[in-house]
Amino acid sequence: MSGNFDRRGFLRAGAAAFSGSLLAYATGSRAAASTQDRPNAAGSTGSSGPSGQPVRGGTLVFSDTDTVSSWQNQRLGTYSSGNLTAPTNVLLLYFDPYRKIFQPWVAEQWGKNPENTRFWFKIRKGITFSDGTALTPQVVAKNIEQFGRGNEKLRIPVHPQIARGYDRVEVDGDVVTVILNKPNQQFLRDVTRSNSAIVGEKKLALTLEEAGLPQNHVGAGPFVLESYVPGQGATLVRRTGYNWAPGGSPNQGEAYLDKIVWQVLPEIGLRTGALISGQVDVARGIQPADEAAIIEQGFQLLAYRPPLGTSNFAALRVNNEFTKDLRVRQALTLGIDRAGLSRDALTPRYPPPLSILNADNPNAIDLSHEFAYNPEKARDLLEQAGWTRGADGVRGKDGKRLHLSVPQSSQQVALGPAWEYIAQQWRKELGIVLDVRNDPSFAAKANQDVNIPIIVNRTSIISLGQFFADTGNTTLLASPPELVALYQRELEAEDDAAFRQVQIEQQKALHKGAYVIAYFEEAQTFGAAPNVHLTFQAQTYPDFYNAWKKA
Numbered sequence: 001m002s003g004n005f006d007r008r009g010f011l012r013a014g015a016a017a018f019s020g021s022l023l024a025y026a027t028g029s030r031a032a033a034s035t036q037d038r039p040n041a042a043g044s045t046g047s048s049g050p051s052g053q054p055v056r057g058g059t060l061v062f063s064d065t066d067t068v069s070s071w072q073n074q075r076l077g078t079y080s081s082g083n084l085t086a087p088t089n090v091l092l093l094y095f096d097p098y099r100k101i102f103q104p105w106v107a108e109q110w111g112k113n114p115e116n117t118r119f120w121f122k123i124r125k126g127i128t129f130s131d132g133t134a135l136t137p138q139v140v141a142k143n144i145e146q147f148g149r150g151n152e153k154l155r156i157p158v159h160p161q162i163a164r165g166y167d168r169v170e171v172d173g174d175v176v177t178v179i180l181n182k183p184n185q186q187f188l189r190d191v192t193r194s195n196s197a198i199v200g201e202k203k204l205a206l207t208l209e210e211a212g213l214p215q216n217h218v219g220a221g222p223f224v225l226e227s228y229v230p231g232q233g234a235t236l237v238r239r240t241g242y243n244w245a246p247g248g249s250p251n252q253g254e255a256y257l258d259k260i261v262w263q264v265l266p267e268i269g270l271r272t273g274a275l276i277s278g279q280v281d282v283a284r285g286i287q288p289a290d291e292a293a294i295i296e297q298g299f300q301l302l303a304y305r306p307p308l309g310t311s312n313f314a315a316l317r318v319n320n321e322f323t324k325d326l327r328v329r330q331a332l333t334l335g336i337d338r339a340g341l342s343r344d345a346l347t348p349r350y351p352p353p354l355s356i357l358n359a360d361n362p363n364a365i366d367l368s369h370e371f372a373y374n375p376e377k378a379r380d381l382l383e384q385a386g387w388t389r390g391a392d393g394v395r396g397k398d399g400k401r402l403h404l405s406v407p408q409s410s411q412q413v414a415l416g417p418a419w420e421y422i423a424q425q426w427r428k429e430l431g432i433v434l435d436v437r438n439d440p441s442f443a444a445k446a447n448q449d450v451n452i453p454i455i456v457n458r459t460s461i462i463s464l465g466q467f468f469a470d471t472g473n474t475t476l477l478a479s480p481p482e483l484v485a486l487y488q489r490e491l492e493a494e495d496d497a498a499f500r501q502v503q504i505e506q507q508k509a510l511h512k513g514a515y516v517i518a519y520f521e522e523a524q525t526f527g528a529a530p531n532v533h534l535t536f537q538a539q540t541y542p543d544f545y546n547a548w549k550k551a
Contacts, residue, residue, distance in 0.1 A: 049300050049533050050550035054251070058549040059259040060532065062542070063271045065285040065410050067231050067264050070212030073147070074157050076195040079411045079524060082541045083284065084262050087236055087255075088130070088219040089197035092121055092140070093188060094246035095461075097307045097538040100362065102188060103247035106135065106198055106220075107176075114494050116183040117165070121176045127244045129200040130217075130224045140176050141169045143198050148178075155208040161190040161466070164491070185493040186463045189308070193461055194539055197221075220244075222255040222545045233263040236544075249546060256548040268413060275299060275527045281549065282532060282542065286525045287413040288347045300528040303349040304536045305360045305521060306460035311353035312415070313457060314406065314517040315468070315475045320453040322404060327385040329514035331378040333371045335430045336422055336519055340373075345421035349525055350414050353518040355507045357462065363503040370511045371518065375429040382430060395431040405435040406454040407443035415456060418520060447474040458522045460539040464506040465490040468515060482509055 066080040076085060093110065094103040102110075107121035127135035147159035148166030158166075165182035178187070190196060200218030203211055210216055214228040222245070223236040238255045245252050263280065265271045271283040272290040276297050286294060286301065294301045316323040316332065323329050338352035357364035387395040387402050395402040408415050416438070423434040437443070446452040457475060459467065465487025467475050486506050493499040510516050524540040531550040535543045 049528065050531055050548075051533075054256050054533065054546075054548040055550055056256050056548070057258050058551070059261060060257050060282065060544070060547060060549060061261045061263065061280045062544075063263045063265040063274055063280045063283045065264075065266060065271070065413070068214075071214050071217045072156070072208055072211040073195045073197055073199065074150075074159055075208075075212055079284070079540065080264075082194040082539055084234060084236075085197070085217075085219075086194050086221070086537065086539075086541045087223040087260065087544045088217060088221040088225060089194070089199070090127065090135070090220045090244070091193075091196055092191040092198065094248075095189065095192040095308070095538040096246075096248045097536065099248060100307055101248075102192070103249075105244070105246040106140065110188070112188065116185045116187065116492065116494070117180045119178045119180075119187050121178075123174050123176060124244060125174070127220055128241075129220045130239065131200055131202060133200055133202075133218075135198060135200075135220050137171045137174055137176050139201055140198055141171050142201065142204055144169045144176070144178055146204055147196065154206065154211075156211070157208075159190075159195065161186065161193065161463070162196060164466075164470075183492045185491055185499055186466075189461055192538065194541065223260060226259075231264060233261065236260040236262065245545065251546050255545050257544065260544055266410065272527060275529070278529075281529045282534060283527045284524065284542075285410075285413045286527045288345070288350070288417055290527075291347050291349070291525070294527045298530055300526075300530065300532070300534075301349075302526040302528055302534065302536075303523040304526070304540050305358050305523050306540050307358075307360050307362075307538055308462060309358045309361060309460040309522055309540075310356055310458050310462050311358050311518045312350075312412065312418075312520050312522050313353075313356050314454050314519065315457060316515060316517065317450050317453050317455070318476055318478050318480060318515065319450050321400075321451075322402065323453040325385045326514060327381040328387070328402075331381040331385075331430065332426070332432075333511075333514050333517050334374045334381070335378040335426055335432075336371075336517065337373040337425060338368075338371075338519055340425075341418060341421050342520060345417045346414055346520060349523050350418075350520040353521050356464070356510055356516050356518050357503070357507060358522055361462070363500045363507075365504055365507055367507060367511050378430055382432075387431075389431045393427075393431050394433055401433065402431065403433040403435070404453050405437055405442075406456060407446045407452070408436060408438045409443060409456060410440075412456075412458065412522075413525070414520065419456075422519070448477070450477045454517075460522075463490065464503060464510070468506075468510065476515060480513070480515070482513070483515070 064080045068081045068084050092107045094105045096103045108124045109122040112119045123137045147162040150156045150158040164184045165180035167179045167181040170177045203218040222242045224239050226235045226237045228234040237259050242254050268287050274280045275283040316329045354366045355364050386397045390396050419436045426432040446455045469479050469483035469487035490502045533548050537543050
């Protein structure tokens with residue numbers, strides 16, 4: 001398969017077959033979901049992909065939704081950036097999404113004290129970076145120091161998770177010890193994030209802007225960057241001699257694939273069409289309306305949920321003029337028919353949520369009764385709050401209409417149809433006008449502007465406290481005292497059982513206080529050719545290291 005995607009060629013050769021599939025879907029055809037035997041598979045269906053012994057060699061062409069603006073660790077954070085950069089990197093530990101345990105990677109052994117203030121890692125020997133330099137305990141320590149303190153001279157910000165309570169790092173032989181001045185129960189999970197990659201010393205010495213350039217990347221992963229075209233894509237090639245895979249990985253040698261061609265196709269229809277016409281092997285971001293076409297053409301439809309993540313949720317700003325009233329927030333939460341949303345606007349890959357935590361998260365509890373669809377109660381709450389319907393059916397109070405706005409994200413293709421459905425429902429049932437804004441500048445503004453009452457979010461490795469109570473959080477733009485107290489308990493939790501208990505209480509508090517609207521289970525949906533074997537990492541990134549193609 002060619003790595004060069006020809007938009008004009010697709011429009012000539014592939015569109016006819018694709019439009020026929022869409023027509024069949026439009027007349028009511030919908031394949032039943034049959035979950036494959038895959039951990040965290042969110043209703044994956046269609047072709048099951050090849051089985052048997054992995055095949056070495058070949059090029060895999062992957063299309064994604066967005067370009068990657070920076071390769072600097074602290075600037076990573078989108079699904080697209082993880083999809084592209086993760087194959088070039090290594091982490092201290094690997095979180096195994098299938099067994100749901102930590103596995104050794106750069107650290108072959110690790111541990112912590114009961115107070116969650118000291119974490120030690122014994123560094124594996126024999127790892128080298130793509131520039132040939134050795135990955136040593138000293139290099140690991142320099143990475144952690146930059147995570148914990150940033151570098152003002154180089155304009156490097158602190159790591160948003162690892163910097164919590166960071167005091168210092170010490171090296172004793174092969175052992176690196178991180179010392180915190182306040183507890184952080186999440187620290188081991190934090191070092192498994194894609195933005196916690198251990199990079200070479202040359203990259204650590206670069207400014208924020210220089211470190212963000214792909215040609216300056218120095219990683220130790222199973223693939224290396226061969227070429228990059230801004231706004232269009234990149235090519236990764238297998239790294240010769242790689243033999244330091246995470247524990248538990250089926251592959252312990254070099255990657256099976258020779259090459260990954262990563263392409264940016266922001267146009268939703270083009271991603272699906274490119275897959276069906278044979279111009280790409282895997283496409284991320286298959287919109288719900290295209291799922292039936294993928295299945296009918298004999299392709300794999302792979303939907304994967306993060307095992308430690310959240311459902312898709314919207315946060316309601318408690319200091320906003322509209323949503324500061326608890327009764328308004330409760331009304332918004334009760335005014336969504338989630339079963340209808342999944343059935344009519346989405347697909348079985350996006351079922352109604354149980355809680356703010358994803359159903360696959362071991363700490364999730366079923367709180368769906370707390371936000372079950374109840375438009376009559378929602379209307380009563382709005383009346384109690386003083387918002388009454390006007391002649392046009394829209395509610396108003398003190399001369400202002402109840403007119404809200406919500407930003408969108410191209411990183412989750414189900415958001416658009418979901419929020420259009422919610423907007424129609426709120427307008428009809430509740431008398432609320434909702435503007436669904438798709439422009440990226442508005443989404444960026446929403447992170448810091450309390451005048452925007454609703455912000456959408458989801459994350460794949462979750463500290464509920466950091467999201468909703470940490471100083472400077474961009475979710476609520478506030479730190480309610482009850483959530484701050486729970487956050488402190490979260491950080492101090494001595495073991496998984498204590499952490500689970502805190503997360504149960506956090507879920508209850510978030511829903512009782514109507515700080516969040518959970519509206520569908522998070523899943524990243526991919527289409528894949530029948531000859532592609534593909535599994536996923538904990539943050540829903542494709543595991544390209546273990547991927548292979550049958551000839």
